[in-house]
Amino acid sequence: MLRRFVSIWFRHLSTDWLTIHRPFFKDKPLVFAEADHGRMIIRATNTLAEAEGLVHGMAVADARAVVPGLQVIDEKPGRNERLLKAIGEWCIRYSPIVAVDLPEGLILDAGGCTHLWGGEKKYLKEIITRLNAKGYDVRVSIADTIGAAWANARYGKQTPVIEPGAQYQMLKVLPSAALRLETDVLERLHKLGLYTIGSFMDMPRTVLRRRFGYGLLQRLDQALGREEEVMELLRPLETYEARLPCLEPVRTCTAIEIGIKTLLETLCADLKRDGQGLRAAVLKYYRLDGRVLQIDIGTNRPTYHISHLFKLFELKIAQVEPGLGIELFILTATKTEEAPLIQEALWAGKPGLEDDAVAELLDRLAGKVGPRAIHRYLPDEHFWPERSIKLAASLKEKPGIMWPTARPRPTQLLARPERIDTIAVIPDYPPKVFVYKGERHRIKCADGPERIEREWWLDEGEHRDYYIVEDEKGNRYWLFRSGHYDGQAYQWFIHGFFA
């Protein structure tokens, strides 16, 4: 595809921005200044100040002498970048590939976009008109390379549209500064009388490199299209993305369902072709009132099953707020992993945790009630009952150690041990009677004690002496005494129920 780049130059970016927000400054000379070595230096000017002869780099004191009613605003570092980013986001309507070109420009990759506006001239005109209407004074140019577009936007005098392959002719007449050169290289060029690009662009490359360094050659090559220039995109392109613009704004559930299905078909075909599976996806919908909202889903394992993914979205459709109507859906796979190609098997898949049906069920549950509701436990290397199990990170995770079987554990464990009152015949023995929730339990037989020490490197406190006791009805309880029996600092607790 033919590559065409648009360079937008904001001639008075920060002053225009301030004038838009505070029309008070509209007909007053205005400069932005920054402290530098104890002096205030002008960093940006508006048209009126420029007409008075104020330029970038002038001291504010001098400027005030020239223009008595001068308005001086403090320049804040990073403001330009923020402004350009915001305008760049807006410019995504003209092309999905937008980059910020500091200090005061934007670069758009317009390849394959211009015909939508009826040609390059109309495309540029649209951009200029819209930005002017907002209050920004811009110069725009389109060319085969970023360098050529940049140069023509700032220094060109003929036409904003540089025909494909015409950058050589165009650059020839432009001043040397149009090549985005370092200041010292530029000074050296001027010293030698090389004021235009044409005066040195045909010189032997070795000569240029020896005199002016590699940087000049690189800039020249980039402008002429001999070398590819990389730009840092404002919004990185997603590998797996599907867009669905609606002819008419949609509001109904059925329409949204159809939209999601169409998007999934496109996306899953792409995923399947590359052997990738989806782990997380975001569906963004652009509403008529300008708001962009989203719903997202996640899966337990990489998948490109349309029906399964649709079921996950179906659970979230209730959360979609169409408002006055939705005009555009964008479905993005934010996280993908390699997925094995599923063979059309004659019998159902692998049993157990590898089963796709189970993973899909868990995805549906997680989609409705949240992934935090689903737990799977693995043994952990602790004796302390509360810490003896840990949550498994994924369905695939296998227990690192064997499940301990040496000591019986209760089937029902209280989240927090509860205090009980006890009567013990002999100190340091299991109790004879205990009262739990107002009910007396006479203990017939008991096993124990099983002493579990507290892990002092994790927390502080007393150890526990656990007893398995059985009351006269045959119910079994897990009781423990916290601390040594010494007449005061001990307490009995109930912690669980045995089968």
Place this chain on the structure above:
Amino acid sequence: MPETRKDTIARLQQNILLWQGFKPPQAAQEQSFGLGVLEAAFPNGVFPTGAIHEFLVPGPESAAASGGFIGGLLAKLMGQQGICLWIGVSRKLFAPALKRFGVEPDRIIFVDLQNEKQVLWATEEALKCGGLAAVVAELRELSFAQSRRLQLAVETSRVTGFILRSDLQKVSSTTCVARWQIASMPSQAQMDIPVVGFPRWQVELLKVRNGNPGVFHIGWSADGFVPVLQDITGASEHLSTLKAG
């Protein structure tokens, strides 16, 4: 002639049982849960899988006993690879305990939800999933309509479901294949030493579809379920008090 008519009726009854999901007697040997006499209470003498069982659990002691008993059933149902979903609102089940009943606790997936409505929804979804071996759901109550939805779900997927109901005040009729109540029994004293032995349960089959309800005494040993042979007087006393209450 009466001979043949009797045969025909028996064959038709057998067919109805098969349609209702009960297995033919041939399956009895390979799918025995080792429950002994208890299995004879079910039609054809086979413990019905691919159906919904209902357990009444009035308190934590009963929940613990039911947990152990279900653990023993799950061990058989899950086999080497199976997965079980345990769905509830305020679950207290301590996973490592199930290892004692032959279940790998890491193959049970717990779903802890906010309310009963979500539990019912999740249970129905889980019962529809053929990849699971069993689903256990803890509920306060279960209406007839709700139980019918669950029954319809298992009829296609053949998943076995266990519903633990905690509210005994609102026990209504359901479509469940059996209604159980499990209580602990005093363990057998071993050589007069007062230690806690293997768990023993009094298993009450309150309702069995096409079967014979009854009270059974079952114990658990290292090898699985064992029927309790000699009755203990204490247990029968306990039973009588239970009936009176």
